[in-house]
Amino acid sequence: MWLALYGVAGSASYYFIYHAHNGNRGLETRETLTQSLDVLDKELQAQQAERERWQIRVNALRSEHVDRDLLDERGRIGLGRVQRGDVIIMDQPRTKTDIR
Numbered sequence: 782m783w784l785a786l787y788g789v790a791g792s793a794s795y796y797f798i799y800h801a802h803n804g805n806r807g808l809e810t811r812e813t814l815t816q817s818l819d820v821l822d823k824e825l826q827a828q829q830a831e832r833e834r835w836q837i838r839v840n841a842l843r844s845e846h847v848d849r850d851l852l853d854e855r856g857r858i859g860l861g862r863v864q865r866g867d868v869i870i871m872d873q874p875r876t877k878t879d880i881r
Contacts, residue, residue, distance in 0.1 A: 802808050841848040842855075856862075863869060 800807060804810070838851070840846070841851050857864070
């Protein structure tokens with residue numbers, strides 16, 4: 782009788798300990814989710830930094846405050862024109878689809 786009780790108690794303990802370590806909410810799953818969260822946090826920070834860079838450029842092109850250098854740069858890129866004295870570095874052949 783006591784042996785059966787010890788066997789049932791040991792099996793139940795093993796079941797709960799196993800699932801506490803390997804189950805859906807276990808320690809291994811928590812570690813995996815923590816690593817995924819770290820990767821996603823780094824990606825979020827990179828996306829926020831890129832958004833801030835683009836926001837600065839967009840604000841520079843707004844009608845309230847136009848940065849003349851940026852407007853000149855975008856206009857020359859769009860038209861494919863250069864000014865006298867500009868230095869041009871061509872690293873790959875350009876096609877019509879490269880002009881944005």
